[in-house]
Amino acid sequence: MKRVSRNDIIFLAVLAAVVAVVFLVFSVVGNKEDGAYVLVTIDGEEYGTYSLWQEQEVPIIQDGVTTNVLVIEDGFADMTEADCPDKLCVHQKAISKNNETIVCLPNKVVVQVMGSEESGFDSIAK
C-alpha cells in the first residue's frame, strides 16, 4: 500500500492554498495596530467601551452579580477575575492590538480591542 497517492497530494495542496488565501485576506484587512479602546459585549449586546490608555478596573455585572473583572493598564486589557467554571478567560493573555479578543464563554462576555477608526476587518465582519 502506498502511503500517499497523487490524489492525496493534490487535495492537500488545494487545502493549503485555500488556507494560505484565508490567511492572506485576514492579514491584509485585519490590521495589527495598537487599539484605542475595548468594547465589552454580553450575549452580543454592548455593555460598554473603555479607553485602553486610562488605567481602570471594570467590573462586569450581570443581574447584580459581578461575573468578570477587567483591568486596563498601559494599553493592555486583561481579565483578572471571573466566576465561570473554566477560568479560561482569566488564563488568556492581556490584549492590546486591534481585533484581539478575550472570550468568557460561560458568561457570554466578549472583550474586543477596537481601533480609533473602524478597521477593515470590522466592516467585513458586520
Place this chain on the structure above:
Amino acid sequence: MRNKVAYLGVFLALALICSYVESLIPFYFGIPGVKLGLTNIVVVLMLYCVGTKEALAISVLRIVLAGFLFGNMFSILYSLAGGLLSFLIMVLLKRTGKLGVLPISVSGGVFHNVGQLVVAAAVVENYNIFYYMPVLLVAGIITGFLIGVAAQEMILRIGNRLK
C-alpha cells in the same frame, strides 16, 4: 473481530487518555476551550480498522466522559461541535474512496477547529472572534497532519490485528 466490546473499551480508554493529555496542554488562541484535537487519532484509527458506527459511538462517549472528568458543560458543547463536524467530513471524504489517511486526517483537524469556532461565535453572539480563524486553520492542518502520519503507520502495522 473477537471480543468486540472489550476492544471498544480499550479504544474508549485510549481516547480518554488523549483527552486528558490534551487538557494539560494550554492552548489559548483567544478562543477558550478550543482543543488541539489529538483524540482524532483514535477516531481515524477506528474509521479504518473497526467501522464508522463504532468510531462515532466512541467519539461521542469520549467527549461526554472527558467533559465530566476534565471539563464542564461548555467543553462538552464545544468538543461535540468540533468532533461531530470533523467526523462527518472525514466519513464523507473516506466514502469517496479516492483519498488516503493523510488528507482525511488533515481535513478532520481543520473542521474540528472550524466547528468549535462557529459554536463559540454562536454562543457569545459575537462574530468578531472569526478573527482567529486563520490561526485555527493552520493549527488544524498541523495537528491533522501529525495525526495522519501516526495513524497511517498504526493502520499499516497493527490494522489487520484489529479487524
